[in-house]
Amino acid sequence: MMSTDILHRHLLKFLLLSAFSFFIGTVHGALQVMPPIRAWLDSIGSPYGGPGHMIDPLAHAHMNLVGGVVLLAMGVTFYLLPIFTGKKIYSIRLVDHTFWWVSMGVYSFYIIQMVFGIWEGLLMHSAPEQISAAHRFYGPVMAISGSTMLVGFCTYLANVLLTITASSKADISA
Numbered sequence: 001m002m003s004t005d006i007l008h009r010h011l012l013k014f015l016l017l018s019a020f021s022f023f024i025g026t027v028h029g030a031l032q033v034m035p036p037i038r039a040w041l042d043s044i045g046s047p048y049g050g051p052g053h054m055i056d057p058l059a060h061a062h063m064n065l066v067g068g069v070v071l072l073a074m075g076v077t078f079y080l081l082p083i084f085t086g087k088k089i090y091s092i093r094l095v096d097h098t099f100w101w102v103s104m105g106v107y108s109f110y111i112i113q114m115v116f117g118i119w120e121g122l123l124m125h126s127a128p129e130q131i132s133a134a135h136r137f138y139g140p141v142m143a144i145s146g147s148t149m150l151v152g153f154c155t156y157l158a159n160v161l162l163t164i165t166a167s168s169k170a171d172i173s174a
């Protein structure tokens with residue numbers, strides 16, 4: 001009973017950040033269909049390419065899908081696994097790692113896509129020759145952000161597999 005309470009306390013933040021991410025993602029969605037914003041996004045290549053592609057769909061899609069859907073799915077999985085398997089989650093410390101790596105990853109992903117999308121979008125209309133100079137930072141920062149998310153997905157898979165395959169011993173001390 002006690003260990004279930006501890007687990008639930010650790011899972012609350014997944015639900016909270018998922019709800020917040022859906023809020024950000026849907027406000028973003030509503031903004032990007034407003035005619036003046038839509039016209040600007042279209043003028044910078046959205047949704048097919050160019051700087052606009054980073055704002056719509058990339059930033060929007062990942063905020064909703066990773067921030068909203070994936071965090072919710074992970075929280076629910078950690079809640080259901082003990083019920084389905086009769087075992088404790090292998091490591092609550094690893095649950096926290098998953099949360100922080102995925103959250104840091106997806107929020108940095110969103111900020112990077114928005115900053116580069118708006119920056120390069122403005123340059124496209126004012127000084128297009130400067131776009132490639134701005135874009136040279138994009139690859140390295142995205143690689144860090146994407147890898148951060150990936151670490152979270154890996155710790156998630158590891159914890160799920162270890163919970164299913166482990167004997168019922170579990171780390172509930174975190």
Ligand code: HEM
Pocket residue numbers: 022025026027028029030031032033046047056057060061064065068069
């Ligand atoms: C108020 C709510 C929302 C609005 C107004 C909205 C609006 C939009 C718009 C205008 C596009 C771009 C379409 C295009 O330019 O091709 C788009 C793309 C997308 N949206 Fe939303 N959206 C909303 C909520 C959501 C939610 C809740 C999710 C996911 C759970 C989502 C996932 C996506 C995805 C994955 C794409 C990219 C689709 C593709 O790759 O072609 N959206 N949305």
Ligand code: HEM
Pocket residue numbers: 057058061062065066069070145146147149150153
């Ligand atoms: C480590 C995690 C992830 C990374 C690093 C990542 C990165 C990317 C990148 C770089 C693109 C752009 C490809 C392009 O140039 O057009 C992309 C597209 C996309 N990703 Fe992810 N992604 C991740 C996870 C996910 C997850 C978990 C989902 C869904 C639940 C998702 C949904 C999408 C969708 C729908 C698109 C297409 C958007 C469009 O262009 O219409 N991604 N992703």
